[in-house]
Amino acid sequence: xxxxxxxxxxLIFLVMAFxxxxxxxxxxxxxxxxxxxxxxxxxxxxxxxxxxxxxxxRERKLKPYKSFPVKSTITRIKWHPTKNIIVVTTQNSTxxxxxINLETDKKLN
Numbered sequence: 341x342x343x344x345x346x347x348x349x350x351l352i353f354l355v356m357a358f359x360x361x362x363x364x365x366x367x368x369x370x371x372x373x374x375x376x377x378x379x380x381x382x383x384x385x386x387x388x389x390x391x392x393x394x395x396x397x398r399e400r401k402l403k404p405y406k407s408f409p410v411k412s413t414i415t416r417i418k419w420h421p422t423k424n425i426i427v428v429t430t431q432n433s434t435x436x437x438x439x440i441n442l443e444t445d446k447k448l449n
Contacts, residue, residue: 373387383400384399388416393410414430416429
């Protein structure tokens with residue numbers, strides 16, 4: 341299999357595991373997966389939605405790596421192209437978009 345196909349397969353599995361079904365919305369809890377993004381090295385994937393948490397998984401077997409509380413719906417996640425930093429944008433909140441340094445686990449506003 342190609343690397344892209346492997347990553348796509350893992351992403352689909354993550355959506356299914358995150359929402360307990362083949363859609364990006366859980367019927368029972370009304371959680372919606374809005375956004376995902378791979379780290380530049382392809383070893384981590386960040387996932388966000390209206391779950392009040394940014395979740396980061398390891399690429400291998402989709403094991404949880406880190407999570408960060410976010411008080412609102414995460415609408416977009418973007419990794420820095422060379423650093424272990426993520427930009428998180430939100431909506432429906434007084435919280436502003438934030439930058440998270442994964443090496444220090446600190447939020448920068």
